[in-house]
Amino acid sequence: MMPSTLRSALVATLLFCPVAATSQTGLPASTRANAEKLITAALADTMAYHRLAEMTDTYGNRISGSASLERAMDWILAGMRADSLSNVRGEPIMVPHWVRGAESVVLHTPRETPLHMLGLGGSVGTPAGGITAQVLVVKSFDDLTAHAAQARGKIVLFDAPFRTDLDPMAGYEATVVYRGSGAVAAAKVGAVAALIRSVASFSIRSPHTGATRYDAATPQIPIAALSVEDAEMLHRMQDRGQPMSLTLSMEARTLPDAQSRNVVAELVGSEHPDEVVVVSGHIDSWDVGQGAMDDGGGAFAAWEAVRLMKELGIKPKRTIRVVMWTNEENGTRGGRGYLDAHHAELGKHVAAIESDNGVFSPDGFRFQGTDQGLAAARAIGPLMDRIKATKMEKGDGEADVGPMIAAGVPGFALNVNDTKYFWFHHSDGDTMAVIDREEFRRCIAAMAVLAYTLADLPQAIPR
Numbered sequence: 001m002m003p004s005t006l007r008s009a010l011v012a013t014l015l016f017c018p019v020a021a022t023s024q025t026g027l028p029a030s031t032r033a034n035a036e037k038l039i040t041a042a043l044a045d046t047m048a049y050h051r052l053a054e055m056t057d058t059y060g061n062r063i064s065g066s067a068s069l070e071r072a073m074d075w076i077l078a079g080m081r082a083d084s085l086s087n088v089r090g091e092p093i094m095v096p097h098w099v100r101g102a103e104s105v106v107l108h109t110p111r112e113t114p115l116h117m118l119g120l121g122g123s124v125g126t127p128a129g130g131i132t133a134q135v136l137v138v139k140s141f142d143d144l145t146a147h148a149a150q151a152r153g154k155i156v157l158f159d160a161p162f163r164t165d166l167d168p169m170a171g172y173e174a175t176v177v178y179r180g181s182g183a184v185a186a187a188k189v190g191a192v193a194a195l196i197r198s199v200a201s202f203s204i205r206s207p208h209t210g211a212t213r214y215d216a217a218t219p220q221i222p223i224a225a226l227s228v229e230d231a232e233m234l235h236r237m238q239d240r241g242q243p244m245s246l247t248l249s250m251e252a253r254t255l256p257d258a259q260s261r262n263v264v265a266e267l268v269g270s271e272h273p274d275e276v277v278v279v280s281g282h283i284d285s286w287d288v289g290q291g292a293m294d295d296g297g298g299a300f301a302a303w304e305a306v307r308l309m310k311e312l313g314i315k316p317k318r319t320i321r322v323v324m325w326t327n328e329e330n331g332t333r334g335g336r337g338y339l340d341a342h343h344a345e346l347g348k349h350v351a352a353i354e355s356d357n358g359v360f361s362p363d364g365f366r367f368q369g370t371d372q373g374l375a376a377a378r379a380i381g382p383l384m385d386r387i388k389a390t391k392m393e394k395g396d397g398e399a400d401v402g403p404m405i406a407a408g409v410p411g412f413a414l415n416v417n418d419t420k421y422f423w424f425h426h427s428d429g430d431t432m433a434v435i436d437r438e439e440f441r442r443c444i445a446a447m448a449v450l451a452y453t454l455a456d457l458p459q460a461i462p463r
Contacts, residue, residue, distance in 0.1 A: 027379065036386075039449060043387075043441050045441055045444060048304035055072055056290035056291065056296055057290070059072040061285050062285045063284060064097065064260060072283065073260075076263055080303070091261055091337070092260075093262060093337040096331045097254065105246055109244060115227070115230040116206070116226065116229070119209065121211045121330045129249070132246070133154050135238070137156075144186070153190060155248060159231045168201060172422055180211070187218045193248050195223065196224075197225070199422070202422070207226060222248060262325055264324075267315075271318075276319050278322075278352040278353060278401065279320060281295045281299030283324035283325065284326050284334075289429060289431055291430060292434060292435055294358065295355070297358060297440060298354070301355050301440070301444045305451055306322045318350055323400075335400035335402060335404070350455070351410045352401035353413075353450060354398035355414040356399065360439050362417075362439075363388065363391050365389075366394070366396060367394055368396055369461075377410075378392045384450075397411030
C-alpha cells in the first residue's frame with residue numbers, strides 16, 4: 001500500500017492541478033497571481049485600521065444586549081453597503097443580556113483600602129449594602145476541599161497563578177477553570193461569595209473579567225476577579241496569619257434575552273455562487289476596554305479581506321461570506337444561530353475561517369478536519385511565504401465556527417503569536433493601543449489569501 005504521507009501529497013496534487021497552467025505550489029498560476037495582489041494590497045492597507053479605530057472610539061465596548069453593540073452593527077452594515085458588497089444584512093439572534101452595574105471590593109482588615117476588581121459575566125449581585133465577611137485564600141479546588149470546614153460563611157479567593165511554563169493558550173486553559181467553576185465550588189462548601197485571581201499572564205493591577213457558570217443544584221453566590229497583585233497580597237496576609245475581612249458589592253443582574261444579529265455580507269461567486277466560504281470574527285466584546293483586540297481586529301480583518309477582493313476586481317468561483325458573530329463572549333449564540341438558520345446549506349459550505357486570538361503576528365492557520373483536508377490546506381500555505389504565515393497545522397477551530405465544524409465543515413483558525421494576548425484579554429487594557437498596524441495588515445493578508453484560494457479552487461477542499 002502507498003504510504004499515507006505520499007497518498008496525502010497525491011491527493012493535494014490531483015486536487016489542485018487542473019489542465020490550466022500551474023505555479024510551483026501546484027495551484028493554478030492565476031491563484032498565485034491573485035494571492036500576490038491581495039498581499040500587496042493588504043500590506044499597503046490603511047482602511048481597516050482607521051475603520052476599527054473609528055468604530056471602537058465611537059461605540060466603545062460591545063457586550064451582548066447592549067445599545068453600543070447594536071449601534072456599532074448599524075455603522076458596520078452601512079460601511080459594507082458603501083463598499084458595494086452583496087447581500088448585506090443582519091441575521092436576527094436572541095442573546096443573553098447581563099448588566100454589570102456598580103461594583104467594588106473594599107478591604108477592611110488589616111487595613112482599609114479598595115481593591116482592583118471586575119465582576120465575572122453572568123454573576124449574580126450581592127444584597128444591597130454588599131457582603132462583608134472574612135477571607136479564605138486557597139490555591140486550587142483540592143486546596144478548597146482540604147479547607148472546606150474553614151470556608152463556611154467566608155469569601156473564598158482562588159489564588160491560582162496563570163501557568164507561564166506552558167504556551168499561552170494552554171496556560172489559560174489550565175487556569176480559566178476557576179473563573180468558570182469557582183462560584184459553584186465555593187458555594188458547595190458554604191462560602192457566601194467567591195473571588196478569583198485574574199486569568200492573566202501579566203498585570204499592572206488590571207483585573208480581567210470573563211464568563212462564570214452556575215448549576216441548578218447549588219446556591220448562586222456572587223463572584224468577581226481581583227487583580228493579580230491584590231490576590232497575591234491577600235495570600236501573603238493569610239500566610240502571615242493576619243485576619244482579613246472585606247466587603248464585596250455588586251449590582252450585577254441578568255435581564256431577559258435581547259434581540260441582536262450576526263452581521264453578514266458577501267462577495268458572490270462567479271461559477272458556484274451557492275458554495276460558500278465563511279470568513280469571520282466576533283463583533284461583541286466584554287463591557288470593559290474597547291474590544292479592539294478581542295475581537296474587533298479579527299472581525300475587521302475578515303471584512304477587509306473581502307473588501308480588498310472587491311476593490312481589486314478579484315472574483316473567486318465560490319461565494320465568500322464575511323460574518324461578524326454576535327455573543328461569542330457569553331453564550332456563543334451567534335454561531336449556534338447561524339447553524340440553525342443555514343443548516344440546509346451546510347453541505348455547500350466549503351470552509352469556515354475565524355480569527356479570534358488577536359491580530360498579532362500571524363504564522364499560519366490551525367486546521368480542523370480530515371487528514372485529506374489538511375493535506376490540501378498545506379498546499380495553500382506557501383502562498384503566504386511573503387508574510388511568513390505558511391504553517392497549516394492540525395488544531396482546534398474557534399468557538400463561533402465550532403458548530404459548523406462539528407457538522408462536518410472544514411475549519412480554519414488564524415494562528416498568531418499570542419505571547420501578549422492574555423496581558424489584555426477581557427480587561428480595560430483591550431484598546432486600539434494594542435493593535436500593531438503592520439501585524440494587523442499581515443493578518444488581513446493571511447485571511448484574504450486563504451479565503452480567496454479556498455473559494456477559487458478547482459474542487460472544494462476535501463471533507
